[in-house]
Amino acid sequence: MTDAIVVEGLVKRFGATTALDGVDLTVTEGSVLGLLGPNGAGKTTVVRILSTLLEPDGGHAQVAGLDVVRDAHAVRAAIGLTGQYAAVDEYLTGYENLEMVGRLYRLSKAEARSRAGELLERFDLTGAAKRPAKTYSGGMRRRLDIAASLINRPRVLFLDEPTTGLDPRSRLAMWEFIAELADGGTTILLTTQYLEEADRLADRMVVIDSGTVIARGTADELKAQVGGQRLEFTVADAAVLPGMVAELRYLAVDEPHVDVAGRRLSLPVSGGAEVLAEALSRLDGSVAQIVDVGLRRPDLDDVFLALTGRVAEEAVPDDEQPAEPVAAGGNR
Ligand SMILES: Nc1ncnc2c1ncn2[C@@H]1O[C@H](COP(=O)(O)OP(=O)(O)OP(=O)(O)O)[C@@H](O)[C@H]1O
Numbered sequence: 001m002t003d004a005i006v007v008e009g010l011v012k013r014f015g016a017t018t019a020l021d022g023v024d025l026t027v028t029e030g031s032v033l034g035l036l037g038p039n040g041a042g043k044t045t046v047v048r049i050l051s052t053l054l055e056p057d058g059g060h061a062q063v064a065g066l067d068v069v070r071d072a073h074a075v076r077a078a079i080g081l082t083g084q085y086a087a088v089d090e091y092l093t094g095y096e097n098l099e100m101v102g103r104l105y106r107l108s109k110a111e112a113r114s115r116a117g118e119l120l121e122r123f124d125l126t127g128a129a130k131r132p133a134k135t136y137s138g139g140m141r142r143r144l145d146i147a148a149s150l151i152n153r154p155r156v157l158f159l160d161e162p163t164t165g166l167d168p169r170s171r172l173a174m175w176e177f178i179a180e181l182a183d184g185g186t187t188i189l190l191t192t193q194y195l196e197e198a199d200r201l202a203d204r205m206v207v208i209d210s211g212t213v214i215a216r217g218t219a220d221e222l223k224a225q226v227g228g229q230r231l232e233f234t235v236a237d238a239a240v241l242p243g244m245v246a247e248l249r250y251l252a253v254d255e256p257h258v259d260v261a262g263r264r265l266s267l268p269v270s271g272g273a274e275v276l277a278e279a280l281s282r283l284d285g286s287v288a289q290i291v292d293v294g295l296r297r298p299d300l301d302d303v304f305l306a307l308t309g310r311v312a313e314e315a316v317p318d319d320e321q322p323a324e325p326v327a328a329g330g331n332r
């Protein structure tokens, strides 16, 4: 199998900020890579370099066998990009937006039109095709944006937070589109703040923090790094947590984690339901305080927390919003 994306020692500085500090990654042709990391980790910077919008200060990168600096023109013809913020022309209709992008990709007028119609149909926008994009909801813009990135049938597609701001139903629909593209053989590099999204769509993941790769592997490999099962309790009153920790510590295979504000106790354990039963019988006297209890395998959120010390953020901080409120009218 060949690699559709090869990144070696990528460095990018913005003044005193080192946004990328030697990033290496590869993406096998036809696969989906999830690029994860907290806000400011450098995800968008990777995407911008790979899509030729930005030149690196060090290292190199190839996309579809082409150097992103030397062969930038050819790279652009081979890729599709959906940026973190929708790049839709507000005053053009959905149809006109796609036709314009098609023309930018040098399709003939007839081709651009037929491709626009096809994509509007596919993204369920035919009914809104003749309305200016400024009347679209956030979810519709996002769909139009992705449609635009597919106009040239790219072999490699970059999706920078493709579902941020979408409601759960639109997000599910978007996941289906992306999975279909991947099944059709498109190589996809996807950044996301939704770890469930990466879990569903990505064959492999790379986690970056402060411009450095801190972990890589399949979802299962990453979860295995974080450890096994946890016994989790939510209680009515956080005051009982220290007593519970003392009572149950002997069951834990690693440090128990107490979340006072969330009134939760998480206990890394080995073993299954019998540990749960044992814990409950041990707690007999204080069981009335327990509002929820369960045995849980680590998910990617746990992985992310363990690796970066932060929970995955869903929203973009205000000071990082783009100048234009492009996502206004979204479905948040
Ligand atoms: N044009 C720029 N000028 C100055 N600093 C920049 C520029 N672009 C990015 N940075 C800085 O580089 C670092 C990486 O930014 P980047 O946008 O790649 O992060 P990200 O992982 O995409 O974050 P987010 O999850 O918030 O989208 C940040 O510290 C950011 O402030």
Ligand SMILES: [Mg+2]
Pocket: 043, 044, 045, 084, 160
């Ligand atoms: Mg970003």
